Amino acid sequence: MTFSRRNLSAASLKFMDIFQLKYPIVQAPTDGPATAPLAIAVCNAGCMGALPLTWVSPEMSYQRIQEVKAHTKGTFFANFVLNFIPDALDQAIAAGIEVVQFSWGLPSSYIIDKLRRNRIKMGIQVASRQGAIQALALEPDYLVCQGMEAGGHVQAAQPLARALQEVLYVAQDIPVAASGGISDAKSIDKYLDLGAAAVVMGSRFVATQESYAHPLYKKALVDSAAEDTVYSVCLNRGWPNATHRMLRNSTFNMWEAAGYPQAGYRPGENDIVAQDELDGSLFQRYSNNVPIQSTTGDVMALGPYAGMGIDAIQDIPTVEALITRLWIED
Numbered sequence: 001m002t003f004s005r006r007n008l009s010a011a012s013l014k015f016m017d018i019f020q021l022k023y024p025i026v027q028a029p030t031d032g033p034a035t036a037p038l039a040i041a042v043c044n045a046g047c048m049g050a051l052p053l054t055w056v057s058p059e060m061s062y063q064r065i066q067e068v069k070a071h072t073k074g075t076f077f078a079n080f081v082l083n084f085i086p087d088a089l090d091q092a093i094a095a096g097i098e099v100v101q102f103s104w105g106l107p108s109s110y111i112i113d114k115l116r117r118n119r120i121k122m123g124i125q126v127a128s129r130q131g132a133i134q135a136l137a138l139e140p141d142y143l144v145c146q147g148m149e150a151g152g153h154v155q156a157a158q159p160l161a162r163a164l165q166e167v168l169y170v171a172q173d174i175p176v177a178a179s180g181g182i183s184d185a186k187s188i189d190k191y192l193d194l195g196a197a198a199v200v201m202g203s204r205f206v207a208t209q210e211s212y213a214h215p216l217y218k219k220a221l222v223d224s225a226a227e228d229t230v231y232s233v234c235l236n237r238g239w240p241n242a243t244h245r246m247l248r249n250s251t252f253n254m255w256e257a258a259g260y261p262q263a264g265y266r267p268g269e270n271d272i273v274a275q276d277e278l279d280g281s282l283f284q285r286y287s288n289n290v291p292i293q294s295t296t297g298d299v300m301a302l303g304p305y306a307g308m309g310i311d312a313i314q315d316i317p318t319v320e321a322l323i324t325r326l327w328i329e330d
């Protein structure tokens with residue numbers, strides 16, 4: 001164990017003990033960029049890995065879990081966004097997943113029974129006191145508290161520090177991981193000091209060697225600042241009316257210049273801007289897909305999601321180098 005740099009709280013030590021971690025750092029589920037190699041690297045660096053499976057087929061989900069298990073003994077979770085049906089949950093269980101983390105909704109008692117029968121630990125993302133009270137009634141093993149600084153789809157409606165205070169107040173001895181805008185040692189310290197048991201990083205892990213994000217998207221994360229992020233419902237195709245934070249791009253600029261019209265009246269709405277060279281899918285402007293390595297075309301016109309911690313993203317390191325540096329940085 002090498003956590004001499006910080007005096008970790010009892011909450012952090014408990015979280016690290018439950019999940020057998022070296023550091024109280026959790027990978028955020030970040031859709032396409034977060035495939036098996038990133039989760040493996042995060043686990044092998046002593047943190048908790050993530051496999052977002054909401055939009056991954058059951059067969060592919062099974063394979064990804066098996067791949068991670070074959071390359072690490074570390075802990076990782078499968079993530080399901082409950083605005084969508086968790087089609088891959090049964091295959092994830094069959095593949096031996098040990099932790100499942102839900103966001104944007106609460107699991108049904110049917111799902112919870114299934115997890116408990118298989119001794120699977122459960123995390124739930126919340127963003128307010130009320131959301132936390134509802135989630136705690138389901139007896140989760142941990143909560144994630146998201147703040148509005150987060151990149152990607154933002155369930156939160158208030159800044160992380162305030163949301164965390166509310167959630168910690170009701171969570172009592174259930175560990176709470178803080179998520180949104182965390183990319184450097186200073187922000188890790190800040191939220192651990194505020195009482196979070198762990199911190200969650202999304203955008204920071206997207207800009208690493210092992211992430212499957214498109215190189216132009218990784219470079220944009222390095223080159224951009226927090227003020228280049230926009231928070232809106234612009235990318236309405238695929239997940240209508242869900243707020244998200246992303247880098248300002250051509251799609252957002254066109255929509256803004258036209259006065260933010262609703263779907264059906266947006267400029268360039270029927271343009272095909274990009275495609276996936278592996279499965280041939282075509283992406284229209286305003287689709288919510290993330291630019292990944294198999295995306296071709298005007299990739300940055302899709303969803304270059306980014307949180308407000310990107311000022312601290314200045315390179316594209318390996319995960320191992322990143323974690324070592326974050327832990328020793330002053």
Ligand SMILES: Cc1cc2nc3c(=O)[nH]c(=O)nc-3n(C[C@H](O)[C@H](O)[C@H](O)COP(=O)(O)O)c2cc1C
Nearest residue numbers: 028030031052103150151152180181202203305307
């Ligand atoms: C590219 C990208 C994709 C995301 N996809 C998901 C997802 O599939 N499920 C989910 O619960 N959250 C998703 N999020 C939100 C993250 O889980 C997390 O809340 C966010 O990354 C934290 O903020 P940060 O990026 O500033 O670290 C995504 C975020 C990004 C940047």
